[in-house]
Amino acid sequence: MTIVMTKSQIDRLGERIRSGIVDSSTRRALDELYAAYAEVSEDTFKQLCQVLDSLGPLGESGLEPSAARRPTKTLDSIAAKLAREHARLSQMQDIIGCRVVVENRREQGILSGSLMITPQAREAHAALSRDLGVSEKIVAAILKRPFADASLDDRNARPSNGYRAVHIIVKDFGAPYEIQIRTELQNRWAQLSERLNDIYPGAKYGKGAAGVQSVLYDLSDRTDATERDYEATVASFEGDDVDYRFIVRHRARLDDAIEALERRYEEIEERYRL
Numbered sequence: 066m067t068i069v070m071t072k073s074q075i076d077r078l079g080e081r082i083r084s085g086i087v088d089s090s091t092r093r094a095l096d097e098l099y100a101a102y103a104e105v106s107e108d109t110f111k112q113l114c115q116v117l118d119s120l121g122p123l124g125e126s127g128l129e130p131s132a133a134r135r136p137t138k139t140l141d142s143i144a145a146k147l148a149r150e151h152a153r154l155s156q157m158q159d160i161i162g163c164r165v166v167v168e169n170r171r172e173q174g175i176l177s178g179s180l181m182i183t184p185q186a187r188e189a190h191a192a193l194s195r196d197l198g199v200s201e202k203i204v205a206a207i208l209k210r211p212f213a214d215a216s217l218d219d220r221n222a223r224p225s226n227g228y229r230a231v232h233i234i235v236k237d238f239g240a241p242y243e244i245q246i247r248t249e250l251q252n253r254w255a256q257l258s259e260r261l262n263d264i265y266p267g268a269k270y271g272k273g274a275a276g277v278q279s280v281l282y283d284l285s286d287r288t289d290a291t292e293r294d295y296e297a298t299v300a301s302f303e304g305d306d307v308d309y310r311f312i313v314r315h316r317a318r319l320d321d322a323i324e325a326l327e328r329r330y331e332e333i334e335e336r337y338r339l
Contacts, residue, residue: 069097069101070094070097070098070101072155074094075098075153075154075155076153076154076155078091078094078095078098078154079143079147079153079154079155079157080154081094082095082140082143082144082147082154083144083147083148085144087140087144092140095140099137101239101240102137102160102161102240103137103161104238105161105238105239105240105242106134106137106161106162106242108238109161109235109237109238109242109244110132110134110163110242112211112212112237113132113163113165113180113211113244114131114132115211116179116180116211117129117130117131117132117165120176120179123167123168123171123172123175123176124167124168124169124171124172124175126168128168130165130166130167130172130176131165132163132164132165132244133163133164133165133166134163135161135162135163135164135243135245137160137161138157138159138160138161143157143160149270157241158218158232158234158241158243159241159243160240160241161240161241161242161243162242162243162244162245163242163243163244163245164244164245164246164247164252165244165245165246165247166247166248166249166252167246167247167248167249168248168249169248169249169292169295169296170221170248170292170293170295170296171296171299172248173221173231173246173247173248174231176246177217177231177233177246179210179211180210180211180212180215180233180244181210181211181212181215181216181217181233181235182210182215183217212233212235212237213237214235214236214237215233215234215235215236215237216233216234217231217232217233217234218231218232218233218234219231219232220232221289224285224289226269226270226271226281227254227258227281227282227284227285227286228254228255228258228269228285229251229254229285229288229289230245230246230247230248230251230255231245231246231247232244232245232246233246248292250288250291250292250323250326251288251292253288253327253330254281254284254285254288254330257281257284257330257333257334257339258281260334260337260339261277261280261281261337261339264337264339265277268281269281277337280333284329284330284333287326287329288326291322291323291326294319294322295319295322295323298316298318298319
């Protein structure tokens with residue numbers, strides 16, 4: 066799908082929105098942009114669902130990941146983000162997109178690596194091409210991924226105001242389309258952040274009441290530590306010489322840590338009457 070509006074036209078529309086000029090001309094231009102983005106959204110979402118169907122369960126839970134559409138970013142949300150980040154409208158990567166929730170970070174890594182050639186995979190491709198004596202293009206063609214024009218935004222490595230996830234920005238069909246891949250615990254944190262933001266505007270962007278910010282950052286850090294511990298411990302289970310009693314003992318400890326974290330979420334929800 067080719068976007069009818071040029072990048073300059075989209076950016077001029079963004080400047081009108083940023084300046085608060087929301088007249089009939091602005092709305093017509095935004096509707097035109099929405100119409101073009103809707104086709105991109107449909108094409109990308111369809112391809113993503115086909116990939117998910119072909120992958121099946123990603124881990125021991127046996128659950129198959131599924132994608133949930135996100136509502137298209139509204140005019141108010143676009144205006145707020147343009148003001149907050151001073152970005153151009155043509156650079157905005159999350160006007161359209163969807164969300165996939167997986168059980169843990171291992172599944173998160175498996176899924177992101179199945180959708181696109183990650184930076185780590187590119188390094189491996191370069192090494193493999195040297196070993197085989199062939200071009201990287203040939204190696205990339207052999208190890209092709211569903212989305213060729215895609216980039217990785219790793220919010221695990223670079224959290225934003227406590228928010229963690231892996232985002233894949235797909236441009237195969239024209240406009241940017243954001244695929245959010247969250248673990249179950251990351252999704253729990255994000256939903257809590259959204260609900261607190263409804264009561265304390267700006268909370269999810271690092272603004273507002275200091276007490277609320279402290280709660281969100283504390284929960285984010287606890288969630289991150291629990292997931293890292295889980296990932297490291299599960300990795301230590303692998304191998305032929307692992308003692309079964311070791312696995313049982315440490316798996317029980319992990320389950321206790323996750324249950325303690327869940328209780329903390331429930332305490333916060335009760336405190337703020339969410």
